Amino acid sequence: MNDLALRKQLVNLLRGGQAHATATQALDGLKPELRSVRPMGIEHSIWEECEHMRLAQEDMLRYTLDPNWVSPPFPEGYWPKSEEAVTEEMWDASLAAFFADLEEVIQLAQNPDVELTAEIPHGEGGHTYLREILLVADHNAYHLGQIVQTRKALGDWG
Numbered sequence: 001m002n003d004l005a006l007r008k009q010l011v012n013l014l015r016g017g018q019a020h021a022t023a024t025q026a027l028d029g030l031k032p033e034l035r036s037v038r039p040m041g042i043e044h045s046i047w048e049e050c051e052h053m054r055l056a057q058e059d060m061l062r063y064t065l066d067p068n069w070v071s072p073p074f075p076e077g078y079w080p081k082s083e084e085a086v087t088e089e090m091w092d093a094s095l096a097a098f099f100a101d102l103e104e105v106i107q108l109a110q111n112p113d114v115e116l117t118a119e120i121p122h123g124e125g126g127h128t129y130l131r132e133i134l135l136v137a138d139h140n141a142y143h144l145g146q147i148v149q150t151r152k153a154l155g156d157w158g
Contacts, residue, residue: 006116010109010130013137014102016144023053023102026144027095031156036086039153044079046150047091051080053143054098057136061101064108064132067122105136 016022027050035047044052055078062069072078084090108114108129116130151157 003112003116007109007112010116010133010137011106014106014109014133014140016141020141021144021148023098023140023144026147026151029156030151032088032091034151034154034156035091037154039150042150042153044146044150045082046147047086047094048080048082049143049147049150050091050098051094052078053140054094054101055079056139057098057101057105060132060136060139061105061108063123064120064129102136102140105133109133 012018017025027046030046036045038045055072059069059071059078063071109116114129116133117128120127120129120132148157
């Protein structure tokens with residue numbers, strides 16, 4: 001596979017929609033009153049899943065690009081406080097930041113000046129740009145699936 005084909009496939013994976021719902025599809029039409037509801041048997045609300053995706057994606061992206069980035073404490077730094085009341089402003093800001101960072105990861109994947117298999121100079125042993133891009137895609141796909149399952153449990157999917 002040539003470099004251009006690999007980059008194209010990475011972008012397709014990051015955008016989703018081939019084997020799973022895109023982020024937009026998973027969230028489109030969600031009723032605001034359901035954002036922070038935890039149905040029986042489901043550990044996290046849709047808000048918690050979205051904010052977790054944002055925080056984790058931001059960490060992976062900034063870790064990749066910024067040698068001075070300090071990751072939040074694990075695991076508590078990757079999840080919102082569950083008692084938070086979700087305002088419209090919080091929801092909008094979280095989604096805007098998630099999608100902005102996702103576009104930045106996509107730009108990284110498309111950047112021909114970035115050798116995907118090169119180790120990140122300031123990274124931990126053996127971490128490459130490709131590894132971080134794949135981690136973002138994998139993590140997002142998993143949690144988008146969680147969001148779809150939660151919406152199904154809430155009777156708000158389909």
